[in-house]
Amino acid sequence: MENSTMLEEMALRALDEIACSKAMTELEEIRIRTLGKKGELTGALRSMKDIPEAERPPFGKRINEIRDQLTEALDKKILEIKQADKVVRLKEEAIDITLPGHKQRIGGLHPLTRIYYEIRDIFVSMGFEVMDGPEVEYDKYNFEMLNIPKDHPARDMQDTFYVSNDIVLRTHTSPVQIRTMLKQDPPIRMICPGRVYRSDDVDATHSPIFNQVEGLVVGRGISFAHLKDTLDRFLKEFYGEATKTKFRPGHFPFTEPSAEVDATCAKCAGKGCGVCKGTGMIEVLGCGMVHPSVLKGCGIDPDVYTGFAFGLGLDRLATIKYGITDIRLLFENDIRFLSQFK
Ligand code: DAH
Numbered sequence: 001m002e003n004s005t006m007l008e009e010m011a012l013r014a015l016d017e018i019a020c021s022k023a024m025t026e027l028e029e030i031r032i033r034t035l036g037k038k039g040e041l042t043g044a045l046r047s048m049k050d051i052p053e054a055e056r057p058p059f060g061k062r063i064n065e066i067r068d069q070l071t072e073a074l075d076k077k078i079l080e081i082k083q084a085d086k087v088v089r090l091k092e093e094a095i096d097i098t099l100p101g102h103k104q105r106i107g108g109l110h111p112l113t114r115i116y117y118e119i120r121d122i123f124v125s126m127g128f129e130v131m132d133g134p135e136v137e138y139d140k141y142n143f144e145m146l147n148i149p150k151d152h153p154a155r156d157m158q159d160t161f162y163v164s165n166d167i168v169l170r171t172h173t174s175p176v177q178i179r180t181m182l183k184q185d186p187p188i189r190m191i192c193p194g195r196v197y198r199s200d201d202v203d204a205t206h207s208p209i210f211n212q213v214e215g216l217v218v219g220r221g222i223s224f225a226h227l228k229d230t231l232d233r234f235l236k237e238f239y240g241e242a243t244k245t246k247f248r249p250g251h252f253p254f255t256e257p258s259a260e261v262d263a264t265c266a267k268c269a270g271k272g273c274g275v276c277k278g279t280g281m282i283e284v285l286g287c288g289m290v291h292p293s294v295l296k297g298c299g300i301d302p303d304v305y306t307g308f309a310f311g312l313g314l315d316r317l318a319t320i321k322y323g324i325t326d327i328r329l330l331f332e333n334d335i336r337f338l339s340q341f342k
Pocket of ligand 1: 171172173174214215252255286287288308309310311312
């Protein structure tokens with residue numbers, strides 16, 4: 001067949017294919033096949049040497065026209081396909097803003113954490129420092145240096161988890177008093193929150209793990225009056241200004257004298273109810289003047305310095321404050337219970 005006829009047919013076929021193609025890859029194939037370095041148009045240019053010289057200029061011109069025509073058709077089609085793709089993509093990515101959203105559950109602080117933060121803020125505002133101590137503790141700090149020697153009957157008060165002969169899970173936060181006095185000279189004014197352990201069976205009022213906040217003040221001329229006023233002030237800040245306090249004689253081996261403190265029942269405001277068993281008052285903490293031999297054991301001269309200490313049960317304060325009747329609720333982490341404290 002004549003070269004120019006072949007050229008025209010090739011051009012028509014390519015234009016037809018371009019018009020029908022639906023994907024960029026197809027267009028790229030057509031481009032390479034027709035306009036590429038080894039493509040059909042280049043082939044046609046090469047074949048010029050085989051045609052009579054007079055026909056060469058119009059043939060060459062026609063090749064250039066076809067090249068422009070194909071290039072234009074390809075560019076137009078590429079644009080069309082890109083636009084069509086965009087329409088599809090926009091449709092796919094469309095967001096139905098009328099759909100209801102997923103509700104985010106907002107967490108809250110655990111009631112024990114809330115209570116602790118309140119207590120901490122009150123004592124920090126009075127100039128107390130917050131200390132920390134280990135839960136796995138030396139027998140020496142948990143008992144002996146607190147005036148509770150081995151075989152002392154006072155150990156019966158606290159059923160202890162022993163890790164070894166000399167190491168226990170602390171039964172109270174009081175060993176942090178010892179740690180503080182060993183490393184810090186008076187004046188000392190600190191509180192220490194933390195978990196404590198006793199081998200109690202679990203019931204509505206007992207748990208083998210519970211939480212305390214310890215307090216210690218040591219300095220020159222610290223008296224029982226300071227102890228009374230500090231704890232009275234604390235309980236008024238915590239339960240409300242109308243709160244009354246009552247200091248009853250008590251006994252702790254590491255304090256002398258010792259006292260147990262009752263505060264106006266938060267539930268009935270002193271009228272008498274089930275929580276306070278009709279007395280209008282409820283026991284909230286233990287305290288006393290640091291025993292001279294405890295001071296001495298920590299290298300503090302009891303003739304120069306005196307101090308007071310107190311310990312309160314965080315779980316107890318939380319159950320009283322929130323009217324919680326079963327202490328287990330504080331440890332089971334049931335979301336239905338916890339989500340009420342926000
Ligand atoms: N450690 C005592 C307990 O767990 C509480 C306590 C009482 C701590 C009197 C004190 C204190 O610091 O002075 O029962």
